[in-house]
Amino acid sequence: MEKEITVTLNGEEKTLTVEPRLLLVHLIRENLNQTGTHIGCDTSNCGACTVLLDGKSVKSCTILAVQANGKKITTVEGLATAEGLHPLQEGFKENHALHCGFCTPGMMMRAVELLEKNPNPTEEEIRWGISGNLCRCTGYNNIVLAVQYAGAKMRGEKLPSTEPIFV
Amino acid sequence: MIQECKTSKAISGMGHSMKRKEDARFIQGKGHYVDDIKLDGMLYMDIVRSPYAYAKIKSIKTEKALATPGVIAVVTGRDLEKYNLHWMPTLMSDTQMVLPTDTVMYQAQEVAAVIASSRYAAADGVEAVEVEYEVMKPVMDPYKSTDPSSPVLRTDKKGKKDNKIWHWEVGDKEKTDKLFETAEVTVKQEIYVPRIHVASIETCGCVADYDKVNNYLTMYMTTQAPHAIRTVIALVAGHVGLTEEKIRVVSPDIGGGFGGKVPVYPGYVIAIAVSFLVGKPIKWIEDRSENLQADSFARDYHITAEMAGTKAGKIQGIRFKVLADHGYTDASANPSKFPAGMFSICTGSYDYDTAFVEADAVYTNKPPGGVAYRCSFRVTEAVQGIERITDRFAQTIGMDPAAFRFKNFIKKEQFPWKSPTGWSYDSGDYQLALHKAMDVIGYDDLRKEQVEKRKKGEIMGIGICSFTEVVGAGPSKDFDILGIKMFDSAEIRVHPTGKALARFGTKSQGQGHETTYAQIIAEELGIPAENIQVEEGDTDTAPYGLGTYASRSTPTAGAAAAVAARKLRDKARKIAAYLLEVSEADLEWEPGKFSVKGAPEKSKTIQEIVFAAYTNHPPGMEAGFEATHYYDPPNLTFPFGSYICVVDIDKETCEIKVRRFVAIDDCGNIINPMIVQGQVHGGLTQGIAPAMYEELIYDEEGNILNGTFMDYLVPTAVESPHWETGHTITPCPHHPIGAKGVGESPTVGAPPAIANAIVDALLPYGITNIDIPITPYKVWKALKEKGVVKAI
Ligand code: FES
Ligand code: FES
Numbered sequence: 001m002e003k004e005i006t007v008t009l010n011g012e013e014k015t016l017t018v019e020p021r022l023l024l025v026h027l028i029r030e031n032l033n034q035t036g037t038h039i040g041c042d043t044s045n046c047g048a049c050t051v052l053l054d055g056k057s058v059k060s061c062t063i064l065a066v067q068a069n070g071k072k073i074t075t076v077e078g079l080a081t082a083e084g085l086h087p088l089q090e091g092f093k094e095n096h097a098l099h100c101g102f103c104t105p106g107m108m109m110r111a112v113e114l115l116e117k118n119p120n121p122t123e124e125e126i127r128w129g130i131s132g133n134l135c136r137c138t139g140y141n142n143i144v145l146a147v148q149y150a151g152a153k154m155r156g157e158k159l160p161s162t163e164p165i166f167v
Numbered sequence: 168m169i170q171e172c173k174t175s176k177a178i179s180g181m182g183h184s185m186k187r188k189e190d191a192r193f194i195q196g197k198g199h200y201v202d203d204i205k206l207d208g209m210l211y212m213d214i215v216r217s218p219y220a221y222a223k224i225k226s227i228k229t230e231k232a233l234a235t236p237g238v239i240a241v242v243t244g245r246d247l248e249k250y251n252l253h254w255m256p257t258l259m260s261d262t263q264m265v266l267p268t269d270t271v272m273y274q275a276q277e278v279a280a281v282i283a284s285s286r287y288a289a290a291d292g293v294e295a296v297e298v299e300y301e302v303m304k305p306v307m308d309p310y311k312s313t314d315p316s317s318p319v320l321r322t323d324k325k326g327k328k329d330n331k332i333w334h335w336e337v338g339d340k341e342k343t344d345k346l347f348e349t350a351e352v353t354v355k356q357e358i359y360v361p362r363i364h365v366a367s368i369e370t371c372g373c374v375a376d377y378d379k380v381n382n383y384l385t386m387y388m389t390t391q392a393p394h395a396i397r398t399v400i401a402l403v404a405g406h407v408g409l410t411e412e413k414i415r416v417v418s419p420d421i422g423g424g425f426g427g428k429v430p431v432y433p434g435y436v437i438a439i440a441v442s443f444l445v446g447k448p449i450k451w452i453e454d455r456s457e458n459l460q461a462d463s464f465a466r467d468y469h470i471t472a473e474m475a476g477t478k479a480g481k482i483q484g485i486r487f488k489v490l491a492d493h494g495y496t497d498a499s500a501n502p503s504k505f506p507a508g509m510f511s512i513c514t515g516s517y518d519y520d521t522a523f524v525e526a527d528a529v530y531t532n533k534p535p536g537g538v539a540y541r542c543s544f545r546v547t548e549a550v551q552g553i554e555r556i557t558d559r560f561a562q563t564i565g566m567d568p569a570a571f572r573f574k575n576f577i578k579k580e581q582f583p584w585k586s587p588t589g590w591s592y593d594s595g596d597y598q599l600a601l602h603k604a605m606d607v608i609g610y611d612d613l614r615k616e617q618v619e620k621r622k623k624g625e626i627m628g629i630g631i632c633s634f635t636e637v638v639g640a641g642p643s644k645d646f647d648i649l650g651i652k653m654f655d656s657a658e659i660r661v662h663p664t665g666k667a668l669a670r671f672g673t674k675s676q677g678q679g680h681e682t683t684y685a686q687i688i689a690e691e692l693g694i695p696a697e698n699i700q701v702e703e704g705d706t707d708t709a710p711y712g713l714g715t716y717a718s719r720s721t722p723t724a725g726a727a728a729a730v731a732a733r734k735l736r737d738k739a740r741k742i743a744a745y746l747l748e749v750s751e752a753d754l755e756w757e758p759g760k761f762s763v764k765g766a767p768e769k770s771k772t773i774q775e776i777v778f779a780a781y782t783n784h785p786p787g788m789e790a791g792f793e794a795t796h797y798y799d800p801p802n803l804t805f806p807f808g809s810y811i812c813v814v815d816i817d818k819e820t821c822e823i824k825v826r827r828f829v830a831i832d833d834c835g836n837i838i839n840p841m842i843v844q845g846q847v848h849g850g851l852t853q854g855i856a857p858a859m860y861e862e863l864i865y866d867e868e869g870n871i872l873n874g875t876f877m878d879y880l881v882p883t884a885v886e887s888p889h890w891e892t893g894h895t896i897t898p899c900p901h902h903p904i905g906a907k908g909v910g911e912s913p914t915v916g917a918p919p920a921i922a923n924a925i926v927d928a929l930l931p932y933g934i935t936n937i938d939i940p941i942t943p944y945k946v947w948k949a950l951k952e953k954g955v956v957k958a959i
Contacts, residue, residue, distance in 0.1 A: 036196015100677030101193025102422030
C-alpha cells in the first residue's frame with residue numbers, strides 16, 4: 001500500500017516510497033531530515049509547519065505527502081541563497097522578531113508569499129496576512145517590522161531603522 | 168538614548184541593543200529542538216489517555232494493540248509498579264501517579280503507554296488499547312470540594328479525610344479585622360483569575376536514551392531546569408541504579424517555556440523507565456491537545472479582595488482570601504516555604520501598614536498544577552487582585568484612578584520599604600512611571616474625550632495598572648525547591664587568545680541569554696560580547712543551578728556572571744601590575760584595559776593580560792583565566808511599571824477594541840534595550856490573552872470544552888494590539904549590575920489594565936466588575952442585565 005512519490009525539496013529532486021497517510025510535515029522532517037519546519041498543533045491552527053508548495057504557503061501538517069507528488073517544496077532551509085540571507089531572514093534578525101524561534105520558520109515562509117502578492121503591505125495587511133500563524137513569544141510588533149523591513153529591501157528602498165522605539 | 172553605555176559598540180556591554188547571537192541558527196532552520204533529535208534504534212512512545220475525569224480502571228486489554236504492526240510494547244501502571252516507578256513526587260512534595268494502577272483522577276490523564284517503531288504505529292497502538300472504566304461523579308467545583316458530601320479524592324494518602332491541601336496565611340488578622348470594622352469606606356470584590364495554559368508553541372517532549380552497557384542515561388528534554396530535573400530523576404530512580412552521576416540531562420533549544428516546562432510530567436518518567444528496560448532510545452512528543460489538556464495549568468485562583476480606607480482616598484489596609492484549585496495534585500513549582508508563591512505581594516504599590524492574606528488549596532478532578540506561567544509564583548493573581556480592588560475603591564469614592572494611585576503610592580524616599588506582609592521592596596519610583604505613561608498616552612485628553620463620547624452614548628474606557636512585582640528567587644535563607652537552595656551559577660573560561668566560553672545553571676527558552684549574558688561579561692571584562700560563547704542546558708558541562716523561570720535568570724545567574732567576571736578582573740589587575748612593573752594601586756581600569764595612572768600610554772589590554780595568564784603568569788600565581796560563582800541573592804528584586812489601556816466597545820456587537828496600550832516598565836539597569844522591549848511586547852500579548860480570550864473551561868462531568876487550538880484562543884497578530892512601550896530606570900541597589908528582571912512584568916501588568924479599562928467603560932451603566940477573560944458575550948450579558956441592550 002506504500003506509494004512512490006517524487007518531490008523537489010529546496011531544489012533537489014527526491015524519490016521515496018511513503019505510506020499514503022503520511023503528512024507532508026513528517027515527510028519533510030523525518031523522511032527528508034529537514035527539521036527547520038516545526039509542528040505546534042494538531043488542528044491546523046498554529047502555522048509552525050508552513051512551507052511553500054509550488055510557491056504557495058501551505059500548512060504542511062494539513063497536506064498528505066502524496067499530495068505533494070511532482071511538486072516543488074520550499075522550506076526555511078531553502079530561503080537563503082549563495083548571495084546570503086533572504087531579506088526576511090535578515091529582517092527577522094535585525095528587528096528582534098523572534099525569541100524562541102519555534103514559530104519563525106513558518107512565519108517567514110508565510111511572509112514570503114505575503115510579500116510576493118503585496119510587496120508594500122500596511123501594518124494591518126501584515127497582521128491579517130500572518131493571522132494563520134501563532135507566535136507565543138514576541139507579541140507580533142517586531143514581526144510586523146521585520147516584514148516591512150524585508151519589503152523595503154526587496155523593493156530596493158532605504159532600509160528602516162532597527163533601533164527600538166522604547167521611550 | 169535608552170541607557171548610558173560605558174562600553175563601545177565593538178565591545179557591546181550593557182545598554183547596547185546588540186542583535187541576538189542565537190538568531191543565526193533559528194532563522195536558517197538550524198535550531199535544535201527536542202523533536203529534531205534522531206538516534207539510532209530510537210523507538211516512539213504515545214500515550215493512552217483517560218476520556219473520563221474520575222473513574223475506576225476495571226481492565227486494560229493490550230492484545231489488539233500488541234498485534235498492531237510496529238507496536239513493540241504497552242506499558243501500564245501495573246508494569247511500573249513492579250519497579251516502584253508508578254508514583255513520583257511533585258516539586259511541591261505532593262505525589263502524582265506516573266501511570267495509574269486502579270483509578271484515573273482527571274480527563275486526559277495518562278493511562279498506558281505504547282512503544283512502537285514509528286510515530287504512526289505508536290498512534291495506531293494507542294487506538295487499539297482497550298480500557299474498561301467504571302465512571303464516577305467527579306468533583307469539579309473547588310467550593311464544593313470541601314463539602315462533607317464530596318468524596319475524598321486522594322485515598323492514596325493514608326488517613327486523608329477531606330480534599331484540603333494546605334492553608335497559608337500572612338499578616339496581622341486582628342489588626343486587619345479591626346480596621347475593616349471601623350474604616351470609613353470598605354469595598355469588596357470577588358475576582359476570579361481563570362485557569363489558563365502557557366501554550367508555548369513547542370509542546371513538551373523528550374528522548375530518553377539509556378545505555379545499558381555503561382549504565383548511563385542521557386535525557387534530552389524540554390526542561391527549564393535541567394539540573395533540578397537530574398536530581399529529581401536520581402531521587403525517583405536511584406533505587407534501580409540510576410544514581411546522579413549516571414544521569415545527564417540535556418535541554419536543547421526550547422520553543423517557549425513560560426513555566427510550563429518546569430514540572431516533571433509522567434511522559435518523561437515513562438520514557439525513562441521504558442528506555443531503562445529495553446535499552447533503546449525512546450522519543451515522546453506530545454500533541455498540542457495533550458499539552459493543553461494534561462500538562463500543568465496556571466492561575467485558577469478565586470480571590471475575595473477587600474480594601475479599607477478613608478473617604479478622602481487614603482488606603483488603610485487590605486484583606487484577601489483565596490481559594491486555590493490545584494486539581495488532582497499540587498504540582499506547582501513554588502519555593503517550598505511558599506505554597507501560595509509570592510501572592511503576598513498583593514499589597515501592591517501603595518503605602519499602608521495593615522493587611523491580612525490567606526489562601527486555601529483544594530483538590531478537584533482537574534489536571535494538576537499550577538505552574539508559575541510567566542509569573543514569579545502567583546504574582547499575576549496578586550496584581551489582578553490589588554489593581555482591580557484599587558480601581559473599585561477609587562470608583563466607590565468617585566476619585567480618578569490615576570489621582571487615587573498618586574495619593575497612595577509608596578514614595579521614592581520610602582525605599583527600602585517594608586510591606587505589611589513582610590517583603591522588603593528594594594527600590595522604586597512609582598510616581599515617575601505613572602506620570603510617564605500618562606504623558607505618552609495623553610491621559611487628560613483621553614478623559615475629556617471620554618466625557619464627550621459618553622454624552623453621545625458611546626462606550627470608551629481607560630484603565631490603569633501600577634504594579635509591583637517580586638522576582639529573582641531567591642535568597643537561600645527562604646528559598647528552595649525540594650530543599651535545593653535557589654542560588655544560580657556562572658562559570659567563565661577565557662581562552663589564551665582572549666575569547667571566552669561561559670556556562671550557566673539557567674536555561675533560555677527564547678529570552679536571549681546567549682546575547683545578554685555575553686553582554687554582562689563584556690561590560691565587566693571588556694571582551695567583546697561577540698567573542699563570548701554562552702552555553703546552558705547540559706548538566707554534564709554547566710554548573711549547577713535551578714534554571715530559568717520567575718524572572719530569575721538576570722537576578723541570579725546574571726549576577727553570578729558579573730561577580731565571576733569581577734573575580735577575573737581582579738586577577739587581570741595582578742597580571743597587569745606584574746607585566747607593567749607597577750603596583751596594583753597604580754592601575755586604572757577602563758573597559759578592555761588597565762593603564763598606569765598618569766601614564767595612559769603604558770597599558771595592557773585584557774587580551775594581552777589573558778594571554779599572559781597562560782604564557783607568562785606572575786610567579787606564585789595559578790595559571791589560567793577561569794572563574795566560577797554561585798550567586799546567592801541578598802534579597803529579591805522588585806520591578807514595577809505603569810500601564811494604561813484605552814478601549815472602545817461597540818454598543819451593538821459589544822466587540823471590545825484595544826485602541827491604545829502604553830506600557831512603561833522599570834526593570835532597573837537594562838542589559839539590552841532591544842531584548843527588554845521584546846520581552847515586554849511578548850508579555851503584553853500573553854497578558855491580553857487571559858484578559859480577553861483564554862480560559863480552560865470544564866463541564867460538570869469533567870470534560871474540557873476547549874482543549875485544542877481550535878477553541879483555546881491564543882491571540883494572533885490581529886487580536887494583539889500595536890504595543891507602545893517605554894521605560895524608567897531605578898537601579899536595583901543590591902544587584903551587582905543594578906538589574907531586576909523583566910520577562911514577566913508585562914504578563915502580570917496587562918490583564919488588570921485591560922480589565923480596568925473595560926470596567927471603566929461600562930461604569931456609567933452601573934457595571935463594576937466582569938471577570939477575565941472579558942469577552943463580547945460577557946459584556947453583552949452585563950449590559951443586557953442593566954437593560955442597556957436588548958435580547959436578540
Ligand atoms: S502544526 Fe500547527 S498548523 Fe501545522
Ligand atoms: S518566537 Fe517563540 S513562538 Fe514565536
